[in-house]
Structures are given as C-alpha cells and as structure tokens.
Amino acid sequence: MSASRGSRRRKARRRADMPLLGGARPPIAALLALLLAVAGATALVLGDRDRASLDAAVLTSQQHVAEDGALSLRASLDESATDLQRAAALFTGPEPVPADTVLDKLGKVYNKWRGTAVIDPVGGTLLAARGENIPLATVLKGAPDAKGDDKDGKAFGVGPRLVKLRSGETRMLVVAALRGGDRPRLLVASGTLNVPGISSGEDRTLLVVDSAGTVLASDGPSVSRKSWAEKARKTAAGDSAKTPEPGGHPGASGHLMGGGKRGEERTAVGYAAAGRAPGETSAAGALGLSVITSVEVTEDMSAVRTQAFGLAAAGILLALALVVGWVLLRTVQRPLLQLYLESRRLSRGELDRPVRQFRGREPARIGAALESLRKQRLGGRPTRTGRARGGFGTRGTVIVCAAVLLAWSAPLLFLLNRAGSTVTVPQQLVEDQRRRTDTAADRVRKALNEGWADVASVAQIVGAGGGKDGADKAVLETTLREHGRYRSVYVLDGDGKVLSRAGDSPRHPGGKKPHPDSVVQLNTSGKEPAVAAYAAVPGGKGRTVVGEYDTQFLISLVTRPGLGQVWLIDRKHRIIAADKAHGYRAFAKLPGGHLNDLAVSARRDADGTAILHRSRNSSLAAAAPLGDNGAVKGLDWQVVSAQPAAWLELPEYTAERHTMLAGLLGVTAAVACLGWLFIIVIRPLRSLADQAEALAGGDRKTVLFPQHHDEVGAVVRNLELIRQQLRPATGSAAKPAGRN
Structure with missing residues (x-):
C-alpha cells in the first residue's frame, strides 16, 4: 500500500514539474492547426468561377455609372x-x-x-x-x-x-x-429636370425617378414594361433613407440583374439615390430623386475551372503538414522530453544506468555532456566531450521544414493561376470606362462654367457699387466665404493692378491686362496650377473680377470611386489635377505613351474614346475633352482615366487573387510558427548544448539560469542542481536556480 502511494506521489511530482505552456508543443500544434485551416480554405476559395450570371465587374460598373449620374x-x-x-x-x-x-x-x-x-x-x-x-x-x-x-x-x-x-x-x-x-x-x-450628363447610346437606358417610382425623365430605349425597372425604382426609393457607408456614395446605391429577350442576353441594372450624406447641406437631396441605368449585355457561359486545382493543392498541403509535424515531433519535441527526464534523473542522484544516446546534433551534445556528468558524480574526472560531429542540427531541421512549406506556397503566390494579358474583358466595361470619363469631364466643365457665372454675378454687384473699395471688399469676402471653390477673389483695374481682394495672394501676372470673360490657365509650371475665372465689370472701365479656383476643388471634381486613376490635363497633356487617392505632381506628364496617344485621338472625337490596353498588365483607359461650351471653350482640357484590369471583379482575376491568398496564408503560417519555434526553443537549445559541454568540461563557477519555463528551461534547472552538487564543499554555495 505504501509503495503504491509513493509511486503515485512521484508521478504527480513529475507531472507538476513538466511545463504545460510554452516550449515546443504550442508552436508545433499551432503549425499543424494553421496548415489544416489553410488547406481547407484553399479547397474552399478555389472553386469554379461560373460566368453564367453576369460578371460582378459589369454589375458593379453599372452601379458606379448610376452613382455618377446621381451625383x-x-x-x-x-x-x-x-x-x-x-x-x-x-x-x-x-x-x-x-x-x-x-x-x-x-x-x-x-x-x-x-x-x-x-x-x-x-x-x-x-x-x-x-x-x-x-x-x-x-x-x-x-x-x-x-x-x-x-x-x-x-x-x-x-x-x-x-x-x-x-x-x-x-x-x-x-x-x-x-x-x-x-x-x-x-x-x-x-x-x-434633365437626365444627368451620361452618354446613353442605343443600348443604355437612363431614368430619373422620384420616391414613388414615377419616371420624371428618361433617355434611351423604353423600359417601362420590364419588371426589373419597377423593382429597381422601388429599391432605389426604399434604400434612399439608409445611412450611406463612410467614404462611399452619399445615398443608397446598388445593382441587380434583369431578364433579357434571349437566353444569352441579360440586363445589368444600377441604381443610386441622389441623396445627401449626414451633415451635408443639399436642397436637391431632400427631393427623393434616384437615377437608374440599364444596359443589355451578352453573357459568357464559360467558367474558370479551378476546383480540381484547389483540391489538389489542399491535398498536397495536408500531406506536407503531416510530414512536417511528424519530423518536428521526432527531432525536436521528443528529444527535449527525453533530455528532461535524463537530466532530472541525474539531479536526483539516480546514477545506476548510463544516459541514453540521442540523434540530432544538439540533443547528442547534451546527452554526451549528461553522461560525462554522471561519471563525474561517480568519481570520474571532468573531461571535454567535444562537439558531436554526426547528425542533423535542429536549426537545419527547422530550415528544411520551412523550405518544404515555402515550396508549396511560393508557386501559388507568384506563378500559378496567373490571369495574364489574355483575360476576356467584356466590351461593356470598356464602354462604361468611356462613359464615366465623359461624365467626369462634363462635371468639370459645368463646375468651371458655374464658377465663372458666380464671378460674373459678383461683377454685376461691383459695377452697381460704383467702385467703392469698402463695398467691393465686403462683397468679395462674402463671395469667398459662401463659395468653397475659390482660393481668392479680387478686382483688377484695366492695367492688371489689384484694387481689392479677399483670400490668398492673387496670381494674376503683374502688369498684364486682365483676360477677357473666360476661365483661364495662368501657369504651365510650378508646384500648383493656377486657374481663374475672369468676368468684366459692366461699365467698370476695364475693371475685372477674378476668382481663382482652389486646387482641392479641382481634385474633388475628378475623384470618383471605381474609375481607377483619373487626371485632368491641359492641351499639352500636363497634369492639372488628379484623384486624391493616388496623388500627383503638378504639370507632370501622363504615365504611359498609350495615354498620350489616347488623349490625341480624344481631341478629334468630341464624345471621347476608350481602349483596352494589352500589355503585361492590361488596363482600361479612356479620355474625354471638356468641350468648347461656355467659359471653358479656350482651355482645351481633357479628363483621362486608367484602371488596371486586375482591379476588376472578373473570374480570372478573382481566381488569381484567391490563389495568391492561399499562398500568402501558407507563407504566413510557416514563417510565424517556425519562427516562433526557432526563437523560443531552437536558439535556447543550442545555447544549452554549449552550457552543458562547459559544465562537463569542469566549469563550476557559471550559474545556469533558465530563460523560459519550458522543456529547455527544465533541463537548465536540472543542470544547475548538478553543478551545485559537483562543487567542492569549501566553495561558496550558490543559490539554487530553482527546486526540481
């Protein structure tokens, strides 16, 4: 009875001494779990991409067209x-x-x-x-x-x-x-109440509806009898009260798919409410208007087949995970547990049997040092064990395991399932790029013309005031405060001298007469473009009111989501403004010769033009001139846009992104868990091998302290107890590192 109780006590103490957290077991277990999760995700996300329903890119494009129209x-x-x-x-x-x-x-x-x-x-x-x-x-x-x-x-x-x-x-x-x-x-x-300035063409329908779904204006083919039109109207009206997403369209927007006349044709529908975001002041936003756009497209019934590839990749990763886990268990975790048991036995004075032999460089070195210490406890002399020559090191084992896992991840991340330049991009997306670019150009033209009209109305007041400086100053300050589009507003005399101003310093060339009534580009170089609206004062004897546009106002005109990179360029193809998401340098050239060629062809075509530029990385590009209507007729500006085809939601690019995601997850799991294992276990184990050999060689002064409460730390504590037992009785006793 007493013997069984003693055995149970020894087993309980042994379990208490073994670390429950830390050491080799958590990173190995985490690596296996993550690799199994990555294998499952790979098989799940790399499914066949069916094109029987319209590509998401086409539907999303219709939503953006409707949003542009609503805006x-x-x-x-x-x-x-x-x-x-x-x-x-x-x-x-x-x-x-x-x-x-x-x-x-x-x-x-x-x-x-x-x-x-x-x-x-x-x-x-x-x-x-x-x-x-x-x-x-x-x-x-x-x-x-x-x-x-x-x-x-x-x-x-x-x-x-x-x-x-x-x-x-x-x-x-x-x-x-x-x-x-x-x-x-x-x-x-x-x-x-006109339909927004979007080129409709023969295949596109544009509707403006109120909150009750009544069509107030339309353009393009009639769609009054189609069920999807009524559904889009109700959806747009019903969603208009929802809170818009941060940074998105200020109002409800979305897309849906309607039936077509023939089996291969469907109707892509986009809708957007012309509402206002929270905190905005918009008189028209309270009218409950919505814009609906639809276009007939031909479906591609083919599919991108990646299901078999995903299952094969997941199966290979599963096999590699089992192999890597088995190798780490046999070469790292099991030797560590055996070293702990052997060192614990020696620290307790159980010296009757030799220390077992270990495979692997570091475990073999530590095992040889423990055997030398056992003999010294029995009366032998300290001897240098020397470094174990045979066997493969634990660091090399971890490196090989990492290389095996990276050999699976790297091809997915860089080589396999590449879409390339042969992807079938629907022609509808090219047309939508042109239409949206033309809408952006129309928006810029209207904004600049409206700005000139505001300056002209100020000129009317200045003329009625009789040229009094105080009255002019008050009018200019009021105008600058009420109009966010200007950086400065000022009055010039017939010789170009500034008579009164509000805002920043005028950039009209000194000593030069004012320009005629128009919107003028004042510089062609520098850090910031200078664009101003000139309006002569009626009966003012050459006096002119000038309103200089703020650069941020120009940037806001060409910033639209889903259009890619957008530039506002002058007649020499120098960049005046660009969308704020990508930044720009004023008066820089367009990035790419194909964009310059596109701008040249767009100048000859009043409706703008668009291309699908085939290269290593295909892109959609479009250019649209501002036109010669109103005060901007002398500018000869254009809006140019370019969007990489890889940004589109096409099945080929979706499969490529999912393949890269699987490879990235594999790399992350391997690097994180094996790096964790190397830092927490492998490096302290290599240091432990050096300390054990030094102790076996006669170093009795160096106190051994464990770095972590794990298997390696437990072996270090046992070695410290052995060191204290081997010290001469006359030496100063060192404080034990811990009780075992």
Whole structure:
C-alpha cells in the first residue's frame, strides 16, 4: 500500500514539474492547426468561377455609372438653387429694385432657367416674367400669409420643389426672397429636370425617378414594361433613407440583374439615390430623386475551372503538414522530453544506468555532456566531450521544414493561376470606362462654367457699387466665404493692378491686362496650377473680377470611386489635377505613351474614346475633352482615366487573387510558427548544448539560469542542481536556480 502511494506521489511530482505552456508543443500544434485551416480554405476559395450570371465587374460598373449620374444630378440641382439665392441677394438694398431690372440682369449672367418671374406673394400678383409660364399656385402655396410681417424674408425661402406640367414634363421650381422695400417679393425660376450628363447610346437606358417610382425623365430605349425597372425604382426609393457607408456614395446605391429577350442576353441594372450624406447641406437631396441605368449585355457561359486545382493543392498541403509535424515531433519535441527526464534523473542522484544516446546534433551534445556528468558524480574526472560531429542540427531541421512549406506556397503566390494579358474583358466595361470619363469631364466643365457665372454675378454687384473699395471688399469676402471653390477673389483695374481682394495672394501676372470673360490657365509650371475665372465689370472701365479656383476643388471634381486613376490635363497633356487617392505632381506628364496617344485621338472625337490596353498588365483607359461650351471653350482640357484590369471583379482575376491568398496564408503560417519555434526553443537549445559541454568540461563557477519555463528551461534547472552538487564543499554555495 505504501509503495503504491509513493509511486503515485512521484508521478504527480513529475507531472507538476513538466511545463504545460510554452516550449515546443504550442508552436508545433499551432503549425499543424494553421496548415489544416489553410488547406481547407484553399479547397474552399478555389472553386469554379461560373460566368453564367453576369460578371460582378459589369454589375458593379453599372452601379458606379448610376452613382455618377446621381451625383451630377444632385450637384446640378443644388447649384441652380444656390445660384438663385445668391442672385436674389445681389438686389438687396433699402430701395426695391424694379422687377424687370432684376430679371434682365439675371438673364445676362445665367441662362440655365426656362422661365423666371417676380411675384408679389401678398396679392398673388405677377410683377414680371421671362420665358415660359410659371405655375403661380404652386409657388404661392408655400408663401407667407397676407400680413407680410416677415421683415428678414426668411419665411420666403420655400426651397426647390418638383412640379408636373399639363404637358407631362417635370420642372423644378426654385424660390428666393427679394429683400428690399416694405413689400415682400419672390424671385422664382423654373428649370428642366434633365437626365444627368451620361452618354446613353442605343443600348443604355437612363431614368430619373422620384420616391414613388414615377419616371420624371428618361433617355434611351423604353423600359417601362420590364419588371426589373419597377423593382429597381422601388429599391432605389426604399434604400434612399439608409445611412450611406463612410467614404462611399452619399445615398443608397446598388445593382441587380434583369431578364433579357434571349437566353444569352441579360440586363445589368444600377441604381443610386441622389441623396445627401449626414451633415451635408443639399436642397436637391431632400427631393427623393434616384437615377437608374440599364444596359443589355451578352453573357459568357464559360467558367474558370479551378476546383480540381484547389483540391489538389489542399491535398498536397495536408500531406506536407503531416510530414512536417511528424519530423518536428521526432527531432525536436521528443528529444527535449527525453533530455528532461535524463537530466532530472541525474539531479536526483539516480546514477545506476548510463544516459541514453540521442540523434540530432544538439540533443547528442547534451546527452554526451549528461553522461560525462554522471561519471563525474561517480568519481570520474571532468573531461571535454567535444562537439558531436554526426547528425542533423535542429536549426537545419527547422530550415528544411520551412523550405518544404515555402515550396508549396511560393508557386501559388507568384506563378500559378496567373490571369495574364489574355483575360476576356467584356466590351461593356470598356464602354462604361468611356462613359464615366465623359461624365467626369462634363462635371468639370459645368463646375468651371458655374464658377465663372458666380464671378460674373459678383461683377454685376461691383459695377452697381460704383467702385467703392469698402463695398467691393465686403462683397468679395462674402463671395469667398459662401463659395468653397475659390482660393481668392479680387478686382483688377484695366492695367492688371489689384484694387481689392479677399483670400490668398492673387496670381494674376503683374502688369498684364486682365483676360477677357473666360476661365483661364495662368501657369504651365510650378508646384500648383493656377486657374481663374475672369468676368468684366459692366461699365467698370476695364475693371475685372477674378476668382481663382482652389486646387482641392479641382481634385474633388475628378475623384470618383471605381474609375481607377483619373487626371485632368491641359492641351499639352500636363497634369492639372488628379484623384486624391493616388496623388500627383503638378504639370507632370501622363504615365504611359498609350495615354498620350489616347488623349490625341480624344481631341478629334468630341464624345471621347476608350481602349483596352494589352500589355503585361492590361488596363482600361479612356479620355474625354471638356468641350468648347461656355467659359471653358479656350482651355482645351481633357479628363483621362486608367484602371488596371486586375482591379476588376472578373473570374480570372478573382481566381488569381484567391490563389495568391492561399499562398500568402501558407507563407504566413510557416514563417510565424517556425519562427516562433526557432526563437523560443531552437536558439535556447543550442545555447544549452554549449552550457552543458562547459559544465562537463569542469566549469563550476557559471550559474545556469533558465530563460523560459519550458522543456529547455527544465533541463537548465536540472543542470544547475548538478553543478551545485559537483562543487567542492569549501566553495561558496550558490543559490539554487530553482527546486526540481
């Protein structure tokens, strides 16, 4: 009974001495688990990529087209509303400006409205009108009551609204208060709700719908009888209230797939709400408008076959994982446990049998040192054991295991399943690249022309002020504060001298006369482009108001997600602005000769052009000129875009990315776990071999301290106990490193 109790106590002490955490077991177990997970992920992600349903790249492209259209629509409507509010503010004064004078001056600056009118809201009287008739009942419905006691006119700003005419056309009415005199008046303008500036072509349909799904404007083939159109309208209207993703489209957007006339044709649909992001101020964003685009595409019924490849790769990795795990268990973990047991036996004085022989360089060296120490405990003399010559080192074992695993991962990461330049890129994506680039050029053109119109309206105020510096300064500061597109606004005399300014220092060339009414590029070199809008002051004897555009404003015009790299270039193909995601250097050349050739061909084609550039890394590229409409007609600028084909969601590139992902996961698992094993176990084991040989050779002064509480640390503690037992009785006793 007592013998069995003693045996149980010894087993319990042995289990207590063995480390539960740390050492060789956790990294080896983690390596096996991770490799099994990578094998499973490889078999899972490398499935066959079916093209029977439309490529995700085509559907995503339609969503981006709709987003561009919604953004353009919202910006156009917001600009119309803001322009009328600012124009009404120009006529603020103690005395009311005659209604006919207001409309005449408004028509000289802005020509975007189909009809304008000045209304007396108290009596419902039409004081003056230009252009088409405006439905007064709709305007007066939101006007203040007959008392007219709103002195500051805030109640008059009823905001934009949509009106359906008897002809079936839709108009957007914008109302602003004319503050001046005792009687309130309303300035009203009606504009056409046009489809956004996207080239539709014969195969593309564009719709503008309201929150109820009613089509307000359309372009392209009729789709009124297709079920998908109704579904897209409801989805766009229903999703418009959702919170947009950070950095994404300011409003709901998405895509869906509709049926086609024939089995191989389907309809790719994209929709986007012209809403506003949280915190934004947008009058048009509250109208509940959405843009829907659709295009007929032909499906490719082929598939990218990678399932067999994925299963084979996973099977090979599984076999390698088992082999590597078995090797590490036999050459690292098992010898460490046996060394621990042998050193523990010697430290307890069990010297009756020799130390077993070990394979492997470091275990063999430590085992030989332990055998020498056993003999010294029995009365022998210290002897130098020397380094074990035979066997393969543990460091070499880890390196070979890493090489085996990297031999599986490296081909996946760099060689296999490469898409190359022979990938079938749908022609629809090339057309969408051109359309989106043309939309970006239209956006730049409208923004610059609207900026010039704002400067021209300021010139009207400056002319009415009679050239008083104080009054001009106040107008310029107000303009700069209300317009984020300018870096500075100033007034020049006929000789180019600055009379008054607000904002940063003017960059108009000193001593040079002002440019005629237009948007002008002021420099062709330097760190920052200088672009300004010039508008002559009526009756100002050569005086001109100049508004210099801010560079960040130009960058924001060409920044669109999913379009790749976008550049705004001048007539010499020098970069004026580029999307902020990629950065640029002002006045640098386009990166690539094919882009220059594309810009040259686009200058001859007013609708722009696009190509699929075949090279080692294929790319979609497009160029679109700004055109010669409005104040930008003398610039001869273009918008150029380029997008690597590898960025597209095509099955070939998806398979390539998944293959690279599997290789990367394999590399990560091998490097992490084997590096962990090398740092925690292999390096301390090599150091332990040197310490054991030194102790066997007669070094009794060096105190041995364990680095970690693991198998190697346990052997070090046992060697320290043996060292203390071998020291002469006259020596100063060293404090034990730990109890075993």
